[in-house]
Amino acid sequence: MSDIPQLSRADIERLLTATGTAQQELFERARAARHEQCGDEVKLRGLIEISSFCQKKCDYCAMRAPNRDLDRYRMAADQILEIAAEIKRHNIKIAFLQAGQDPRHDEVIEEVIPVLKREMGFHVLLCLGERPKPVYQRWTELGADSYILKFEISDPDFYKQVIHVPIGPRLKALKDIHDAGMKVGTGNIVGLPGQTLKHLVDDIEYGISLRPDFISSAPFIPNEDTPFETDDNGPVDMTLNTMAIWRMVLGTPLIPTVSPLEKIRRGGQYEGLMAGANVMTINFTPADMRERYAIYSRERFVVSLEHAFKTVEKAGLKLAGPPVMHPEPLRPLPEGLGEPVGAGAVALPMASPGGAA
Numbered sequence: 001m002s003d004i005p006q007l008s009r010a011d012i013e014r015l016l017t018a019t020g021t022a023q024q025e026l027f028e029r030a031r032a033a034r035h036e037q038c039g040d041e042v043k044l045r046g047l048i049e050i051s052s053f054c055q056k057k058c059d060y061c062a063m064r065a066p067n068r069d070l071d072r073y074r075m076a077a078d079q080i081l082e083i084a085a086e087i088k089r090h091n092i093k094i095a096f097l098q099a100g101q102d103p104r105h106d107e108v109i110e111e112v113i114p115v116l117k118r119e120m121g122f123h124v125l126l127c128l129g130e131r132p133k134p135v136y137q138r139w140t141e142l143g144a145d146s147y148i149l150k151f152e153i154s155d156p157d158f159y160k161q162v163i164h165v166p167i168g169p170r171l172k173a174l175k176d177i178h179d180a181g182m183k184v185g186t187g188n189i190v191g192l193p194g195q196t197l198k199h200l201v202d203d204i205e206y207g208i209s210l211r212p213d214f215i216s217s218a219p220f221i222p223n224e225d226t227p228f229e230t231d232d233n234g235p236v237d238m239t240l241n242t243m244a245i246w247r248m249v250l251g252t253p254l255i256p257t258v259s260p261l262e263k264i265r266r267g268g269q270y271e272g273l274m275a276g277a278n279v280m281t282i283n284f285t286p287a288d289m290r291e292r293y294a295i296y297s298r299e300r301f302v303v304s305l306e307h308a309f310k311t312v313e314k315a316g317l318k319l320a321g322p323p324v325m326h327p328e329p330l331r332p333l334p335e336g337l338g339e340p341v342g343a344g345a346v347a348l349p350m351a352s353p354g355g356a357a
Ligand code: SF4
Pocket: 054, 055, 056, 057, 058, 061, 062, 063, 064, 065, 099, 100, 101, 129, 295
């Protein structure tokens, strides 16, 4: 820990609530840390939401098991691989499989991981919830590189109140993922009903203590068909400040600028890049399934390639890869993706290095 700048709880609280000039100074420090430790590249992930079934009942999520009104789906292996081929054609190097906690889908997951890794050459990123340690070990052996398991809430009592199970298994799963040999991503939610400033300071300290390979913060969005349906959006500024603190203190992790930022505030993902983020996730889930993947709300903001290009360029950063647009998709693309940009495949224009970062 000696190489990590130490912040007191009072420092964290001051930075977390910073506004105006103090907030801009925090963001400048975060961008300087990113520039120094990660460079000015933004990585893209190609997201496939492979199942909307879930065993859990988090109060903020419409995919919670008790929601009988959700029309759920599981993707077959060939469907996942077909979408992955589209991601590869766009020269996106990270295949990101996400789902509710749905162990009944594990057979399909174990069929596709080796193909994604060994035949298609992807960095394989999973976000599939808690499993016993041997499952994480098997997935690592099959070729999975990284795993996101957000702690969401670090205070044990508040976790139990909102997620309805003890926090222990989730923290054990984070350790199991690391021990299995995958890179570990985690993160929190800002603005949950009943959350206090103390809870958020706890989250920031806990995120720092884990020293993860990637970490994210997302503002709470009230979701239909959940107990929090009528509550207010979480605060974008405190979410951005959380990201900036983690960037400034931890330096190296990948930090995504997440779609709920854009959903709540137009330009929110650009602001995320200006607060030190360096990852964007492009949603390749076909539209008919995407609408049934109710993780944030039915009308969530769906990140397209075009939106990512514009956002990264505006922030004066460069896209890693770079990704490629094609005039003709292999199959009809999800709405908003892969619009023709002229004859032949072209690399998209890159922002000049050394801009706002
Ligand atoms: S947040 Fe994740 S684990 Fe919780 S109910 Fe939604 S999909 Fe399931």
